[in-house]
Amino acid sequence: MVLKVGIIGAGGIAKDAHIPNYLKCGEKVEIVAISDVAIEKAEEVAKEFGIPHFFSSYEEMLEKVELDAVSVCTPNKFHYPATQAALNAGCHVLCEKPPAMTVKEAEAMAEAAEKAGKILTYGFHYRHAPQVEALKRFIDAGELGEIYAARVTAMRRRGIPGWGVFTNKELQGGGPLIDIGVHMLDTALYLMGYPEPDTVFGVTYQKLGNRKGVGLFGQWDWENYSIEDLARGMITFKNGASILLDTSFAANVEKHEEMNVALMGTEGGADVFPLKIYQEKHETLIDITPSYLPNKGYHELELARFVDACVQGTKPISTAIEGVYLQQIINGLYESAEKGEAVKIGGKVRV
Numbered sequence: 001m002v003l004k005v006g007i008i009g010a011g012g013i014a015k016d017a018h019i020p021n022y023l024k025c026g027e028k029v030e031i032v033a034i035s036d037v038a039i040e041k042a043e044e045v046a047k048e049f050g051i052p053h054f055f056s057s058y059e060e061m062l063e064k065v066e067l068d069a070v071s072v073c074t075p076n077k078f079h080y081p082a083t084q085a086a087l088n089a090g091c092h093v094l095c096e097k098p099p100a101m102t103v104k105e106a107e108a109m110a111e112a113a114e115k116a117g118k119i120l121t122y123g124f125h126y127r128h129a130p131q132v133e134a135l136k137r138f139i140d141a142g143e144l145g146e147i148y149a150a151r152v153t154a155m156r157r158r159g160i161p162g163w164g165v166f167t168n169k170e171l172q173g174g175g176p177l178i179d180i181g182v183h184m185l186d187t188a189l190y191l192m193g194y195p196e197p198d199t200v201f202g203v204t205y206q207k208l209g210n211r212k213g214v215g216l217f218g219q220w221d222w223e224n225y226s227i228e229d230l231a232r233g234m235i236t237f238k239n240g241a242s243i244l245l246d247t248s249f250a251a252n253v254e255k256h257e258e259m260n261v262a263l264m265g266t267e268g269g270a271d272v273f274p275l276k277i278y279q280e281k282h283e284t285l286i287d288i289t290p291s292y293l294p295n296k297g298y299h300e301l302e303l304a305r306f307v308d309a310c311v312q313g314t315k316p317i318s319t320a321i322e323g324v325y326l327q328q329i330i331n332g333l334y335e336s337a338e339k340g341e342a343v344k345i346g347g348k349v350r351v
């Protein structure tokens, strides 16, 4: 079967990751259509990659073209409506991260996927990193024991995006926490077995982004900067585990960028990026480092596995329910930061 794919949003992630990696799937996939509210972008990308149909509205695309699967590559605000429309049109969906803007939206997306009997998965490409895959095998074999604590780091020194709408709270829902912190948080949760969150305590700061400064990711729109530049958080889980999180677009730290997850378990611990495992064996403290890891692109694996899941009907690596837990934590941290107090994550995930 050839999977007929449509793309919603013809920006950076569609052009750099989704489309080229669908094309690498060869005869398994045909990219049939693309839509973007900016029709000239849709047209330009369609021409560049030989996509036969382009539209200014995804509703029109879903109505006029028969599709099996859709990539949602819009700003965060439109993840929910675009995903719902694609699921209602009978498509499998790979939606970019974060899942949505609110917990209600993420829940409704998971419910719609369940009802439609279609795959809904999210663009957490770090799950496909060789370090994560290798560590997962060690964890599944019990090498870390019970993982009861983790540290999540997604820090940039001056990495405020100077393009797109990443500094616009209304369109993105927030700053580094929902944009890059979410990647490392998802990685930590995945390796910890996605425990159910219990309570979160968050603090956010806007100290550097709202004034002119050195932009390692281009000159951002500091005059209309409406997001946090640093977010910190403590997350506790119903199984007793906890995570400490630090994430920034801009902060006065040494490294230009640091993305990592550190895990602490009863039988061992680990840093993920770069991968190092810490254990005590035969009365000796030892560190294990891989001398070889495969070198395949994270996005390439993500897209290829999404295609295989659609064609073979297998479970995707990142699920809609996990998306709900993640959204509960993200929105809980923002709510806690606003209130200045800890927030209990409410209710069971319904789906």
Ligand SMILES: NC(=O)c1ccc[n+]([C@@H]2O[C@H](COP(=O)([O-])OP(=O)(O)OC[C@H]3O[C@@H](n4cnc5c(N)ncnc54)[C@H](O)[C@@H]3O)[C@@H](O)[C@H]2O)c1
Binding pocket: 008, 009, 010, 011, 012, 013, 014, 035, 036, 037, 038, 041, 058, 073, 074, 075, 076, 078, 096, 097, 098, 123, 124, 125, 163, 164, 165, 179
């Ligand atoms: N996985 C990753 O590491 C990664 C990296 C970058 C971006 N992203 C995610 O991808 C999404 C898009 O980011 P980007 O960098 O491509 O942004 P971008 O600004 O480059 O592109 C977004 C595109 O969506 C279009 N758009 C806006 N509203 C639309 C709508 N209602 N229907 C159709 N198109 C619409 C815009 O015109 C624009 O062309 C975001 O959710 C972001 O978080 C993920």
